[in-house]
Amino acid sequence: MFFFWAKLPAVRAAMVAHPEAEWIWWVDSDAAFTDMDFKLHLKKYKDHNFVVYGWPKLIYEKKSWTGINAGVFLIRNCQWSVDLIEAWAKTGTTITIIRSWGEILRTTFKDKNFPQSDDQSGLSYLLLKDRDKNRDKIYIESEYYFQGYWVDIIGTLDNITDKYIGIEKNVNILRRRHAEKVSELYVSLWEEYLMKDSLRRPFLTQFTGCEPCSGDHNAIYSWETCYDATQKALNFMDNQVLRKYGFIHKDLLDSSSVFPLPFDFPSNLCETN
Numbered sequence: 008m009f010f011f012w013a014k015l016p017a018v019r020a021a022m023v024a025h026p027e028a029e030w031i032w033w034v035d036s037d038a039a040f041t042d043m044d045f046k047l048h049l050k051k052y053k054d055h056n057f058v059v060y061g062w063p064k065l066i067y068e069k070k071s072w073t074g075i076n077a078g079v080f081l082i083r084n085c086q087w088s089v090d091l092i093e094a095w096a097k098t099g100t101t102i103t104i105i106r107s108w109g110e111i112l113r114t115t116f117k118d119k120n121f122p123q124s125d126d127q128s129g130l131s132y133l134l135l136k137d138r139d140k141n142r143d144k145i146y147i148e149s150e151y152y153f154q155g156y157w158v159d160i161i162g163t164l165d166n167i168t169d170k171y172i173g174i175e176k177n178v179n180i181l182r183r184r185h186a187e188k189v190s191e192l193y194v195s196l197w198e199e200y201l202m203k204d205s206l207r208r209p210f211l212t213q214f215t216g217c218e219p220c221s222g223d224h225n226a227i228y229s230w231e232t233c234y235d236a237t238q239k240a241l242n243f244m245d246n247q248v249l250r251k252y253g254f255i256h257k258d259l260l261d262s263s264s265v266f267p268l269p270f271d272f273p274s275n276l277c278e279t280n
Contacts, residue, residue, distance in 0.1 A: 011125055012125075019092050022089065031081070033079065035079060036219075037215065039213075039240050041240055041244050043244060054143070057083070057141075058146045059075050059077060059081075060075065060079060060149070060155075067135065070116055072116035072118060072119045073118065075127065075131055076215070078127075106123070110122070115128075151210060152211060152212070155209040155212050157214045165259070167206055167207065171208075174197075176273050184250075212240050217237070238259065242256045245262075246259075
């Protein structure tokens with residue numbers, strides 16, 4: 008069984024083992040949380056049982072297997088979801104099925120360029136072929152980076168940092184150091200300033216193609232490119248935690264150096280000569 012199919016039995020096992028949990032959240036091992044304050048808008052999905060990041064037009068109009076990313080998803084703990092997992096698993100999970108379904112999926116999705124079936128094209132197939140059945144229960148999220156492609160994100164991290172610092176300079180309460188226990192209060196305060204701004208921290212950054220676990224990265228990326236991008240994302244995330252304690256990585260490519268911040272940073276009121 009190809010490793011990406013292992014998520015389905017793992018998710019199903021979690022659902023059975025934790026009937027008290029309303030949602031199960033799967034995150035691939037090559038993804039990193041890059042907004043430490045973001046809170047999932049679960050009320051937004053109250054009428055849905057499955058949430059995945061993607062672009063509906065790519066799935067339903069262009070019939071592309073890359074119209075969604077199955078590396079991160081929310082699934083409600085209910086019978087409908089168990090049935091979905093079983094239908095999804097039938098498009099892969101054994102060598103015989105992987106080979107036979109590989110041909111079906113390549114016929115359906117003309118941009119699929121490898122012969123084996125995989126979890127993402129299998130889910131895409133269910134979305135496309137059972138659209139009427141699944142449309143009301145599956146939500147394709149595209150309004151924020153529920154899961155973002157690292158190539159699109161890494162180059163924006165410095166600008167995002169500058170944007171947040173610029174807001175903090177003008178709003179005293181936002182730069183106040185605070186305990187994690189009261190973080191939700193500050194998140195709601197930040198929303199007032201970020202609500203209409205597209206330049207905000209990406210919630211999740213996924214290093215698709217870098218294969219950090221197997222090392223068998225896509226040939227279009229160099230190992231150095233993947234490594235540097237991962238370092239930047241992890242230090243960007245780390246800075247959000249360190250800031251609460253008055254420290255920061257000045258250089259997102261330098262994980263080993265941490266520097267103390269001036270009191271009331273980034274205000275200029277307490278600067279000394």
